[in-house]
Amino acid sequence: MDVLIANNEPKAKTFLKEIKGKKPLFICTIATTETGKIPGLSAAGANPDFTDFTPPADAELLLLGKCKSIQGVPITPDGIPTPALVTTSALHLAEIPVLIVNGGVKVRPQVPYIELGGNSGRDIRTGDSVDNVEEVIERAKILGEQLAKVTDYLVIGESIPGGTTTALGVLSALGVNAEGKVSSTLPENPHGLKVDVVKAGLKTAGEKFGSLSNNPIKAVSCVGDPMMPALAGLVIGASKKSPVLMAGGTQMTAVLAVINALDSEALRNVAVGTTRWVAKDKSSDICGIINQFCDVPVLAADLDFSSSMYSGLRVYETGLVKEGVGAGGASLAAMSKLGDSVTKQTLLKEIENNYALLMTQK
Amino acid sequence: MDVLIANNEPKAKTFLKEIKGKKPLFICTIATTETGKIPGLSAAGANPDFTDFTPPADAELLLLGKCKSIQGVPITPDGIPTPALVTTSALHLAEIPVLIVNGGVKVRPQVPYIELGGNSGRDIRTGDSVDNVEEVIERAKILGEQLAKVTDYLVIGESIPGGTTTALGVLSALGVNAEGKVSSTLPENPHGLKVDVVKAGLKTAGEKFGSLSNNPIKAVSCVGDPMMPALAGLVIGASKKSPVLMAGGTQMTAVLAVINALDSEALRNVAVGTTRWVAKDKSSDICGIINQFCDVPVLAADLDFSSSMYSGLRVYETGLVKEGVGAGGASLAAMSKLGDSVTKQTLLKEIENNYALLMTQK
Numbered sequence: 001m002d003v004l005i006a007n008n009e010p011k012a013k014t015f016l017k018e019i020k021g022k023k024p025l026f027i028c029t030i031a032t033t034e035t036g037k038i039p040g041l042s043a044a045g046a047n048p049d050f051t052d053f054t055p056p057a058d059a060e061l062l063l064l065g066k067c068k069s070i071q072g073v074p075i076t077p078d079g080i081p082t083p084a085l086v087t088t089s090a091l092h093l094a095e096i097p098v099l100i101v102n103g104g105v106k107v108r109p110q111v112p113y114i115e116l117g118g119n120s121g122r123d124i125r126t127g128d129s130v131d132n133v134e135e136v137i138e139r140a141k142i143l144g145e146q147l148a149k150v151t152d153y154l155v156i157g158e159s160i161p162g163g164t165t166t167a168l169g170v171l172s173a174l175g176v177n178a179e180g181k182v183s184s185t186l187p188e189n190p191h192g193l194k195v196d197v198v199k200a201g202l203k204t205a206g207e208k209f210g211s212l213s214n215n216p217i218k219a220v221s222c223v224g225d226p227m228m229p230a231l232a233g234l235v236i237g238a239s240k241k242s243p244v245l246m247a248g249g250t251q252m253t254a255v256l257a258v259i260n261a262l263d264s265e266a267l268r269n270v271a272v273g274t275t276r277w278v279a280k281d282k283s284s285d286i287c288g289i290i291n292q293f294c295d296v297p298v299l300a301a302d303l304d305f306s307s308s309m310y311s312g313l314r315v316y317e318t319g320l321v322k323e324g325v326g327a328g329g330a331s332l333a334a335m336s337k338l339g340d341s342v343t344k345q346t347l348l349k350e351i352e353n354n355y356a357l358l359m360t361q362k
Numbered sequence: 363m364d365v366l367i368a369n370n371e372p373k374a375k376t377f378l379k380e381i382k383g384k385k386p387l388f389i390c391t392i393a394t395t396e397t398g399k400i401p402g403l404s405a406a407g408a409n410p411d412f413t414d415f416t417p418p419a420d421a422e423l424l425l426l427g428k429c430k431s432i433q434g435v436p437i438t439p440d441g442i443p444t445p446a447l448v449t450t451s452a453l454h455l456a457e458i459p460v461l462i463v464n465g466g467v468k469v470r471p472q473v474p475y476i477e478l479g480g481n482s483g484r485d486i487r488t489g490d491s492v493d494n495v496e497e498v499i500e501r502a503k504i505l506g507e508q509l510a511k512v513t514d515y516l517v518i519g520e521s522i523p524g525g526t527t528t529a530l531g532v533l534s535a536l537g538v539n540a541e542g543k544v545s546s547t548l549p550e551n552p553h554g555l556k557v558d559v560v561k562a563g564l565k566t567a568g569e570k571f572g573s574l575s576n577n578p579i580k581a582v583s584c585v586g587d588p589m590m591p592a593l594a595g596l597v598i599g600a601s602k603k604s605p606v607l608m609a610g611g612t613q614m615t616a617v618l619a620v621i622n623a624l625d626s627e628a629l630r631n632v633a634v635g636t637t638r639w640v641a642k643d644k645s646s647d648i649c650g651i652i653n654q655f656c657d658v659p660v661l662a663a664d665l666d667f668s669s670s671m672y673s674g675l676r677v678y679e680t681g682l683v684k685e686g687v688g689a690g691g692a693s694l695a696a697m698s699k700l701g702d703s704v705t706k707q708t709l710l711k712e713i714e715n716n717y718a719l720l721m722t723q724k
Binding site: 102115140146149 | 478
C-alpha cells in the first residue's frame with residue numbers, strides 16, 4: 001500500500017490493520033472565518049473574499065462532482081485547483097459515502113449538510129473568534145455517536161481557509177509550541193505573519209502562551225475557528241465506538257490538543273491521515289507538534305503527481321497546497337478499503353480524469 | 363414476530379425476509395406548517411401554536427432521550443404523550459442509530475440535523491404552501507444516495523402536525539380519492555374540516571381534483587407540506603441501493619403518490635410500516651388509498667397497550683394519536699433486527715419505563 005508512517009510506527013501499524021478492508025464514512029467539516037481573509041495568510045481561494053465560497057464549493061464538489069456556489073472549482077491565487085479534487089477522486093474510486101458537517105460558514109452549500117448551531121468565525125485578533133463552542137461540541141458528540149453506529153470507521157476532513165493560523169492560535173493558548181511548525185497552502189509559509197496575528201489575538205483576549213491549557217473551550221472561543229469544536233466533538237463522540245482517521249495536516253494537531261484537554265481517552269482509537277507533502281514538508285513539523293502532548297500515529301498517503309500530464313497537478317510536488325478537504329485521509333481510506341487495486345498511479349489517473357473534466361467546464 | 367400484514371401479502375413477506383436481522387438507520391423528517399394550526403385539525407401539540415415546537419421536541423427526544431425546546435414531552439390537548447416515546451423506546455432497545463432531516467421547521471431543534479434548504483409551510487388555503495420543492499427533492503435524493511451506502515436499509519419517519527390534511531391535499535391534486543380515508547390524531551377524525559380546507563386550497567391555486575396528476579412538484583407546492591419533498595427525495599435516492607421502510611400512517615400515502623408520479627420505479631424496494639392502530643382504524647383507510655395507484659406492501663407493528671399500567675398509554679387503544687414519528691416502523695425495525703427477543707410485551711415494558719421517566723421529569 002502506498003502509505004508512509006510518519007509518527008508512532010507500532011500504533012500506526014495497528015491502526016492500519018484495524019481499518020484494512022473496512023468500509024468508512026467520510027465527513028467533511030466546513031467553516032469560514034475573517035481570519036482567513038487577512039492578506040497573505042491563506043491561498044484557499046483566488047482572493048481573500050473568495051475564501052467564503054471555498055468550503056461550500058468543496059462540499060458541492062464532494063457530493064455532486066461539480067460546484068454550484070462558484071463557477072469551476074476553488075483555486076489558489078496561482079490557479080492551482082482545490083485538494084477536494086484528490087478527495088473526490090479517492091472517494092469515488094472506492095465508493096466511500098460522504099456527509100458534510102457545517103462547523104460555521106457564511107455561505108451555505110447548495111447540497112445537504114448537517115447543522116450543529118455554529119456560526120462563521122471572527123478575526124482572531126479580536127480575541128473573541130468563535131461562538132457557541134461548548135454547545136457545538138456537545139451536538140457534534142451526539143452526531144459522532146450516531147454515525148459511529150452506521151459505519152466501520154470515520155474519516156473526518158476539513159475545509160477552512162486560514163486554518164493553520166487558528167491552529168497556531170489554539171495550540172499556543174494550550175501551551176503547545178507550534179511556532180514555525182504549522183503548514184501552509186502558500187509557496188512561502190508566512191510563519192512570521194501567523195505568529196503576529198496569534199500574538200495580537202492572545203493579547204486582546206488577555207491571554208498568553210499556555211494560559212488556557214486547562215480551558216480548551218475558551219482557547220477555541222478566543223483564538224480558534226468553528227471547524228474545531230465540530231471536529232473535536234465528532235471525534236470524541238465516535239471514537240468510543242469506532243476508529244477515527246482525522247484527515248488533514250497541521251490543523252488537526254490543534255483539534256488533537258483540544259480533544260486531549262477535554263477527554264484524552266478519546267484519542268486511543270484515533271490516527272491522523274495526511275499527505276506525503278505535509279509529512280515531508282520542511283517548512284512545518286506535524287509530528288513535532290503532536291509529540292509534545294500525545295502519541296497519536298500519523299499516516300501519510302504517498303501521493304506522487306510528478307509524472308502528471310497536467311502542470312496544475314505537478315505543481316503539488318513543489319509544496320503548494322499540500323493538503324486539505326481530507327485529501328490524504330481519503331486517499332488512505334480508499335487504499336485501505338480496496339487494497340492493491342488502488343495505488344498512487346490509479347489515484348493519479350482518476351484525479352487527472354476529474355481535473356480534465358472540471359477545468360474544461362469553467 | 364408481532365407484525366400484521368395489511369396490504370400485498372406476497373410483497374410484504376419478501377420485504378420482511380429482506381430486512382430480517384439487518385441493521386437499519388432511522389431518519390426522522392421534521393416540518394411544520396400554518397395548516398397544522400387551523401383549530402380542530404391536529405392534536406400534535408397542547409394547542410395550535412404549540413405545534414411549532416412538537417417536531418423539534420420530538421427530534422430532541424429521539425437523540426437525547428429528553429426534550430430541550432420544551433419542558434416534558436409533546437402532548438395532545440388531552441395530555442396524551444407523543445408517539446416519539448414509542449419510537450425512542452424501540453430504537454433504544456435495538457440500538458438503531460438516528461438522524462434528523464429538516465424538511466422545513468419554524469423552530470430549529472437543539473440537536474444535530476440535516477439541512478436541505480426547505481422552509482416551514484404556509485396554510486394550504488393560500489394555494490401556495492411550500493417553497494423550493496424541486497430543489498429540496500434534488501438535495502434529498504443526494505442525501506438518500508449517500509445514506510443508503512452506509513446502512514443495510516433505511517426507516518424514514520416524520521413529525522409534522524396537521525400532516526394528514528396536507529396529505530389529503532396532495533392526494534386530491536394528484537387525482538387519488540382520499541376523502542374520508544386519511545387518519546387523525548384526534549378522537550373524532552375531522553374529515554369534513556379537512557375536505558373544506560383542501561377544497562379552499564385547490565380553489566385558490568386554480569386547481570381541482572386530479573388537475574396536477576402529472577405535476578407532483580406543483581401539487582406539493584400548492585397544497586402540500588415541507589416534509590413531503592424531503593421524504594420523497596430520500597426514498598428516491600436511497601431505494602435504488604437499499605430497501606426503504608416508510609414509517610408512518612396515511613401521510614405516507616401522499617409521499618408514495620408523489621414518488622409514483624416522479625419515478626415509479628423507485629417504489630419497487632419500498633414498504634410502508636405503520637401501527638396496528640392505523641391499519642385497523644375504521645375512520646381511515648390507508649390501503650384503500652395506496653391501492654388506487656401502486657402495490658406497495660403495508661406492514662403494521664402489532665403494538666398493544668391495553669394491559670399498560672399507565673392510562674396515558676392505554677388510551678392509545680381507544681384510537682387517539684395512533685402513529686407518528688415513525689412509531690410503527692421503528693417498532694418493526696427493532697423486531698426485525700433482534701428477532702424474538704423484541705415483542706409487543708418487551709416493547710411495552712421499555713415504553714412504560716421511558717414514560718415513567720419522562721412524565722415525572724416535567
